[in-house]
Amino acid sequence: MNMRKKSPSADKQESWIASIRQFVVLIVIVVAVRSLWxxxxxxxxxxMVPTLQIGDFVVVSKSSYGYSRYSFPFSPNFFSGRIWGSLPHRGDVAVFRFTQDTSIDYIKRIVGLPGDHIRMVHGELFVNGQKVPRQSLGHYAVDDEFGNPLEGERYREMLPRENGQGTAAHDILKMRDTDDANNTSDYVVPQGCLFAMGDDRDDSADSRFQGGRDTGQCAAPPGNDFLKASDRDLGFVPVENLVGHATYVLFSIDLLRHPAWQFWYWPTEIRWNRILRGID
Known part of the structure; x- marks a missing residue:
């Protein structure tokens, strides 16, 4: 039998092809995990302080609410709505796309579902006409992303789940009670939309602010005098914009102590007590 030996160039070509194939398979796996799970x-x-700190890295479950175009890299426009969609629970911490620019991710707590009535009265949250119970946990202080101090009262709030399914207990920060954002009109959440708020109630650009949301999906209903901070406010959040449910803190670094590019300080800035911490 006459067997021809492969040339070194043929072996090298096959090695390159195998490497490219493995790289493509790896990319497909990474994209699938990132898009679907x-x-x-x-x-x-x-x-979102005190629940989430600046420098936290959180894990988001992509399958919790089904899938929309925003579940995938680059948000391809090959379908509308959600596949296998389900609504969040009141109290869920969710990642979604900003209503005014869907290239930007937001993370807030869902406090209102379609049809809910949401209102702030003297700094306290009302859902469907009922005041949400809260308990004081004492003074709380932290710096914001600009290094400015945030000081106020920390509360444990018990947000009612839908259909009488208990409460979602979580912490909030309150610094004042007398401004417009703490004394609002009655918001009625439209169908297909959500009402999202930050746990840092007085330092959060959330659904209380409705500027620039007079038209389009989840626009403020006409005739209502909603609070406006700018012409690009968050407003009601379309369910389609949901990306996923934030479930736990994977890792955390206190980036406020040193500039982020000074990586040699990172080992001393790790918040060890926040690693793999569940998100209330």
Missing amino acids: VEPFNIPSAS
Whole structure:
């Protein structure tokens, strides 16, 4: 039998092809996991303190609410709505796309579902006409992303789940009670929309602010005098914009102590007590 030996160039070509194939398979696996199951997000601002700290890296379950175009990299527009969709629970911490620019991710707590009535009265949250119970946990202080101090009262709030399914207990920060954002009109959440708020109630650009949301999906209903901070407020959040449910803190670094590029300080800035911590 006459057997021809492969040339070195043929062996090299096959090796390159095998390497490319393995790389493509790896990319497909990474994209599938990131699109369909879990995705990490970092927390850049103080709008969710005390629950989430600046420098937290959170794990988001992509399958919790089904899938929309925003579940996938680059948000391809090959379908609308949600596949296998389900609504969040009141009290869920959710990642969603900003209503005014869907290239930007937001993370807030869902406090209102379609049809809910939401109102703030003297700094306290009312859902469907009922005051949400809360318990004082004492003084709380932290710096925001600009290094400015945030000081106020920390409360344990018991947000009612839908259909009488108990409560979602979580912490909030309150610094004042007398401004417009703490004494609002009655918001009625439209169908297909959600009402989201930050746990740092007085330092959060959330659904209380309705500027620039007079038209389009989940627009403020006409004739209502909603609070406006700018012409690009969050307003009601379309269910389609949901990305996933934030379930736990994977890792956390106190980036406020040193600039982020000074990586040699990172080992001393790790918040060890926040690693793999569940999110209330």
